[in-house]
Amino acid sequence: MTLLNRTQRLTEENEKLKDWISTSNNYELENLGYGAFAYVYKPKIKATKPPHWICTNCFDNRIASILQNKPKEGYSCPRCKLALPARYIGNKQPE
Ligand SMILES: [Zn+2]
Numbered sequence: 720m721t722l723l724n725r726t727q728r729l730t731e732e733n734e735k736l737k738d739w740i741s742t743s744n745n746y747e748l749e750n751l752g753y754g755a756f757a758y759v760y761k762p763k764i765k766a767t768k769p770p771h772w773i774c775t776n777c778f779d780n781r782i783a784s785i786l787q788n789k790p791k792e793g794y795s796c797p798r799c800k801l802a803l804p805a806r807y808i809g810n811k812q813p814e
Pocket of ligand 1: 774775776796797799800
């Protein structure tokens, strides 16, 4: 790998990390009940997205995967299948 390629790769990685830091700063980890955790969207400036939760597992891999709700079943991550069953979080909704 040439020095130029390496510099280019490091610059791209640096941009991705900056993007992730900027994204992840809009979320706070919360206990939704009975130890069911999610990252809750809490933008510091003005909200540009509707209220939502993202997956703790994917968050650790620097991916903001939005949890999807299935009535009576609860929330789950479409990416890694992490589940937050309705029996733990009740009727709680992102707000
Ligand atoms: Zn996930």
